[in-house]
Amino acid sequence: MAEAGSDARLDLLVARRLELSRTGAATLIADGHVTVAGRREKASYRPVAGERVDVVIPPPETREILPEKIDLTVVHEDESLLVVDKPAGMVVHPAPGNWSGTLVNALLGREGRDIDGVPDRAGIVHRLDKETSGLLVVAKTERAQRLLGAAIADRRVARRYAAMVWGHLDKDRLTIDRPIARDPNDRKRMAIVSTGRAARTDFFRLARYNSGDLLRAQLHTGRTHQIRVHLASIGKPVMGDDVYGGGGGRKLAALPPKRHFLHAAWLRFAHPETGAMLDLRSPLPPELHRSLAAVAEDPSLLQLADPLAELGFYAEIE
DSSP states (O other), rough: OOOOTOOHHHHHHHHHHOEEEHHHHHHHHHOOOOEEEHHHHHHHOOOOOOOEEOOOOOOOOOOOOOOOOOOOOEEEOSSSEEEEEEOOTOOOOOTTTTTTSSHHHHHHHHHSOOOOOOOTTTOOOOOOOOEEEEEEEEESSSHHHHHHHHHHTTOOOHHHHEEEEEOOOSSEEEEEEEOOEEETTEEEEEOOTSSSSSSEEEEEEEEEEEEEEEEEEEEEOTTTTTTHHHHTTTTBTTTTTTTOOSSOOOHHHHHHHHHHEEEEEEEEETTTTTEEEEEEOOOHHHHHHHHHHHHHTTTGGGGOEEEEEEEETOOOOO
């Protein structure tokens, strides 16, 4: 029922009641999935108190996930798992708007099979955001997928990221332990929400430059956009992050469009079958290597094969 005295537009009323974005609510209305007292109305219509508003949620769009021949950089592979170095711009899982060209499409094309009869899983045990590059573990057997998933849940997989942020931390080490959930005002974003899921990230400053800091971020949990949300929450957004306030100053940071400075550079974990320790590293991709040199105002960094190593990224920090 419409709320007495609310005088709210139909799209805002639907968005608030169903915890959708305003755009999502407007799409439901335009597609005829919302009626007011049995009739269709525009998104701008303002239901009066007592009018019944019915919403029919359509089933999610699904498609067959097809194998595709897409080149992947594989940094480790054995009978149980492989680790790929995902480029920025590649989506991990197919979804509306990205049904092809994803990592899953590439894995299915490469392996020629699925995992446990569910092709859209394809052995993925953790994710990276579309514009985040770096190392990602893929299980090749159902057993490896189960064991790796448990290892990540138990925090036995060390996942460390290089991040360049605008501004400076107050100290060299910082832990942010704040819960994360969907932003109640924008369902396409995540936010710090008191009722959200627990999220903890450790940050270590590797270098301080005029415009910002180079950080090593270590995840203790794996919430969507966790590093980006945590840094934005303290007013130090990731450079190039258009979603969480770091998108300005691209020329200063020498970043291409739609690219933020966040790279999954280091993975350490025990092999799920053999127990052998795997220590896997990914140097900064060329666009972030150039950005680092620009922010540091030090062209000599371009001559280094892996500037992260020179900056102490791989050192154990007590």
